[in-house]
Amino acid sequence: MAFEALIRMVSSSSSSPSSSIFTHQYGYNSTLLMNMTPNSLHAPFYHITDPWKINIASSKTFNLLAPIIVYWVVCSMWHHLDVMKYPYFEKRRIHESPEVISRNKVTFSQVIKAVALQHTIQIFLGWMWFEDQDVILKREVYVDHLQKMSNLVPWVADATLLLLGRRTGEKVLLKHGESLVAWIYWWGIPTFQMYFAFCLVDTWQYFWHRAMHTNRFLYRHFHSHHHRLYVAYAFGALYNHPVEGFILDSLGSAVAEKVALMTLRQATLLFVISSIKTADDHCGYRLWWDPCQLLFANNADYHDIHHQAYGIKSNFSQPFFTNWDKLLGTQMSREQADSKTRWKKLAHDEHYSEHDKHNIISQGHAKKID
Numbered sequence: 001m002a003f004e005a006l007i008r009m010v011s012s013s014s015s016s017p018s019s020s021i022f023t024h025q026y027g028y029n030s031t032l033l034m035n036m037t038p039n040s041l042h043a044p045f046y047h048i049t050d051p052w053k054i055n056i057a058s059s060k061t062f063n064l065l066a067p068i069i070v071y072w073v074v075c076s077m078w079h080h081l082d083v084m085k086y087p088y089f090e091k092r093r094i095h096e097s098p099e100v101i102s103r104n105k106v107t108f109s110q111v112i113k114a115v116a117l118q119h120t121i122q123i124f125l126g127w128m129w130f131e132d133q134d135v136i137l138k139r140e141v142y143v144d145h146l147q148k149m150s151n152l153v154p155w156v157a158d159a160t161l162l163l164l165g166r167r168t169g170e171k172v173l174l175k176h177g178e179s180l181v182a183w184i185y186w187w188g189i190p191t192f193q194m195y196f197a198f199c200l201v202d203t204w205q206y207f208w209h210r211a212m213h214t215n216r217f218l219y220r221h222f223h224s225h226h227h228r229l230y231v232a233y234a235f236g237a238l239y240n241h242p243v244e245g246f247i248l249d250s251l252g253s254a255v256a257e258k259v260a261l262m263t264l265r266q267a268t269l270l271f272v273i274s275s276i277k278t279a280d281d282h283c284g285y286r287l288w289w290d291p292c293q294l295l296f297a298n299n300a301d302y303h304d305i306h307h308q309a310y311g312i313k314s315n316f317s318q319p320f321f322t323n324w325d326k327l328l329g330t331q332m333s334r335e336q337a338d339s340k341t342r343w344k345k346l347a348h349d350e351h352y353s354e355h356d357k358h359n360i361i362s363q364g365h366a367k368k369i370d
């Protein structure tokens with residue numbers, strides 16, 4: 001029944017797009033819909049009206065520079081921790097500090113130069129990709145928000161009645177309909193768009209990243225550059241061959257913001273979040289309170305496994321979720337990773353006798369010799 005109602009709802013709007021917005025399938029009285037139609041903007045904090053601020057926020061310059069500046073600031077903070085070696089953070093390193101020099105096949109200055117080059121290319125491409133500011137302002141900023149909200153009203157009414165039933169639904173809509181419509185317009189839809197864009201970025205990156213590992217040509221010429229870092233650090237997040245940087249990062253983000261129908265300002269936020277997240281994934285620390293590590297299973301520890309020789313064919317998902325790895329069987333947990341290195345670690349551990357080393361591997365138990 002619900003499905004049929006949904007079909008009728010969609011077909012009624014698509015068959016007569018010019019008809020009144022009050023002709024949705026339930027045919028409830030127009031008083032309810034009028035009641036739900038916002039009379040004021042209910043504008044949230046991010047809705048700016050100052051023309052000077054609008055001009056900045058909707059400029060291509062701001063859109064292109066914001067994620068780059070954020071990346072350099074955030075990476076500098078992580079680098080500061082690397083250099084200062086504060087005991088609290090040293091204890092939470094995924095690898096020992098000297099390994100950065102001994103195991104990595106690229107120097108810090110080479111990393112910095114590569115990142116600067118990628119950002120320069122990004123600015124150049126982005127400048128060509130985005131439309132001129134007056135087009136953006138006309139389409140995204142100086143629009144009739146009240147009209148757009150009123151277009152949502154019948155959809156919100158239909159969905160609410162479908163979910164709650166007619167009696168409860170009407171009661172709720174009469175009381176909270178207007179604020180519900182405003183909330184969906186200012187928060188619900190933009191949040192969904194952001195989540196959808198995360199999924200799109202992930203999908204794009206998973207399949208390209210996996211292809212970079214399965215195709216010898218792609219790996220040798222492009223992706224192997226990133227894997228010169230066995231012990232990752234934040235600045236190394238964008239240490240890529242420029243071709244990989246263009247395909248995975250620039251093009252992936254551009255496709256996601258277009259498909260998710262984002263405004264320029266939403267796209268800026270997406271790029272900023274992506275920059276922070278990718279730097280965090282390479283930071284080299286396990287910090288439970290770090291929002292990027294607390295909210296996402298795909299985090300610094302998860303991606304570190306992919307940077308190791310034993311995990312290089314696993315954990316391709318990046319930068320937000322682990323779904324594609326789970327679905328396609330390419331996931332390696334920390335426990336699995338540790339079991340692969342157990343022999344190696346034991347060989348260098350003087351606290352165990354040879355006999356106990358054997359026991360640990362075969363039975364999973366042995367006592368340390370004091």
Ligand SMILES: [Zn+2]
Nearest residue numbers: 209213223306
């Ligand atoms: Zn890789």
Ligand SMILES: [Zn+2]
Nearest residue numbers: 226237282303
């Ligand atoms: Zn990486």
